[in-house]
Amino acid sequence: MKNIKFTELELKDTVLKAIDDMGFENPSEIQSASIPVIMEGFDIIGQAQTGTGKTCAFGAPIISKIDTSKRFIQALILTPTRELAIQIYEELRRLSKYDKVRSLPVYGGQSMDRQISSIKKDVSIIVGTPGRVLDHIRRKTLKLNNLNYLVLDEADEMLNMGFIDDIEEIIKNTNSERQTLLFSATMPKPIKKLSENYLKKDVKHIQILKKSLTVSKIDQYYYEVHNNTRLESLCRILDISEPESAIIFCRTKKSVDELVSTMSSKGYNIEGMHGDMKQKNRLSTLNKFKNGNLTFLAATDVAARGIDVENITHVINYELPQDTESYVHRIGRTGRANRSGTAISLITRKDFTKLKQIEKDIKSKITKQKIPTMQEIINIKSKNIVSKVSNILSTEEYKKFEPIIENLGKEYSLNQIAAALLKNALDKEISTEYNDDLFNQENSVRLFMSIGRRDGINIKSLLEFIDTTSTVNSNYIGSIDILDKFSFVDVNEKKVSLVIKNTDGKKFNNRRVNIEVAKNKN
Structure with a gap:
């Protein structure tokens, strides 16, 4: 399969000519594995990572099979964001360059009347976001009863964005004899259930996983933070670890924008990527990152798909992803080509179980690592600066500056001059003013509590129980790990005695709760 050519995949000559014009020489793994199966008429589950050519994998066979003499919508492609809808539409247009197959992107933010008018003009393929497609179905301006092909692209991201119910409603409005093509980088349980319910029994599962997704060469760390210390914690970690190149993953576009805005104001070399950005801006940012002109790239999972950069030293989960597969997919972007890599996750107590x-x-x-203190950051930065100074002193390059120092020496001691220069260098190295008061409550003691999931307790009710019995509120509580028969709770060391004195022996759901200091935190 490695040396297969597009001409061997039974695609239409016009589609092959369009592919040749696009500069594609040989199909990718997902293309060579999927296209023949799609051409044979099977439903498929295509599991592949980003940058593997999934759009051509489903677009080329669909365009090859569409009957241009029929004047109704024959294919619907659902995708999570309007950005992706536009990208897919543009690639379909290039693939159908020599065919009379008309595609139309449909997404929120466009005029509904204009979309309705466009849908009536002999459209064969609709590329849309679930919300807007469902809008048209409910208005009866989009009829899918003769649909031959349904594509669910980036299915896991549509799940994460809360579209699963919309997708099911859309599917129920399509032709039951349709061919369904589901593509997803990860396969969480709801997506597996969706495939079981709506794909044919003889569905073909095609899985293309990159070897770079292994975590074996990646050092993995986590830092416990509170929501109000998340940003400063990140800045401290970056200042002490000094990544050469890092992707910082956020869950939402809003988080990306806020992070980039704040960190840029603090002097960090950072830009963002997400689905609302124009393609040319995304390409510009990606090129800067690839060329080493950008140290930090903040991105959502959707926007980061397709990024193939070999020299990423760190991946940082500013917010944890929804599932393990997404976590592995994220951190797999470092430690490539037999290099080592570092993955860092910032978690709150709610994330501990996950x-x-x-x-x-x-x-x-x-x-687990501790958030660096201001003094630790100063010590590391000072050590690095002194090392650089030592290297310079081992050469002759410093000599031309000696007259300046000699002149300053008439007014100040050499120690004063050196200390002032070190301070000036540190001011440039440390990108933000830190507030140690935010971290005064980070030292905690782990307590054992004799209640667990079987007693009907969860994080919220446990916090309320502690607050009610001891008046120690959630600001003083750290990680909570609830197991079947017991729980572990991190409590600010100044409040431990208060919790044990007032909460030990109290009842939760008629069960007496015993509390003691845990013997081993891990």
Whole structure:
């Protein structure tokens, strides 16, 4: 399959000519595996990572099979964002360059009347976001009863964005004899269930996984933060670890924008990528990142798909992803080409159980680290600056500056001059003013509590129980790990005695709760 050519995939000559014009020489793995199966009429589940050519994998066979003599919508492609809808539409237009196959992108933010008018003009393929497509179905301006092909692209991202119910409603309005093509980088349980319910029994599962997704050469760490210290924690970690090139993953476009705005104002070399950005802006940012002119790239999962950069030293989960597969996919962007890499996750107490599940799934330890103090950052930065100065002193390059220092020496001591120069260098190295008061409550003690999931307790009710019985509120509570029969709770060391004195022996759901200091935090 490695040396297969497009001409061997039974595509229409006109489509092959368009592919040749686009400069594609040989199909990618997902294309060579999927196209023949799609051409034979099977439903497929195509599981592949970004940058693998999934649009051509489904677009080329669909365009090859569409009957241009029929004047109704024959194919519907659902995708999570309008950005992706436009990208897919543009590639379909290039693939159908020599055919009379008309495609139309349909998404929110456009005039509904204009879309309705365009749909009536012999459109064969609709590329749309679930919300807007469903709008048209409910208005009866989009009829899918003769649909031959349904594509669910980036299915896991549509799930993460809350579109699963919309997708099911859309599917129920399509022709039951349609051919369904589901593409997803990861396969969380709801997507598996969706495929079981709506794809044919003889569905073909095609899985193309990159070897770079292994975590074996990636050092994994996590830092416990509170929501109000998340940003400053990130800045401290970056200042002490000094990544050469890092992707910072956020869950939402809003988080990306806010992070980029704040970190840029603090002097970090950072830009963002997400689905609302124009393609030319995304390409410009990506080129800067690839060429080493951009140190930090903040991105959502959708926007980061397709990024193929070999020299990323760090991946940072500013916010944890929804599932283990997404976590592995994210951190797999570092540690490539036999290089080592570092993955860092910032978690709150609500994320602790999810983190432990990720550890279990990947069979790998994610090591806890402490948020660096201001003094630790100064010490590391000073050490690095002194090392650079030592290197300069080992050459002759400094000699031309000696007269300046000699002149300053008439007014100040050499120690004063050196200290002032070090301060000036540190001011440039440390990108933000830190507030140590935010971290005064980070030292905690882990308590054992004799209630767990079987007693009907969850994080919210446990916090309320502690607050009610001891008046210690959630600001003083850290990580909470609820197991079947018992729980572990991190409490600010100044409040531990208060919790034990007032909460120990109290009842939760008629069950007496015993509390003691845990013997081993891990």
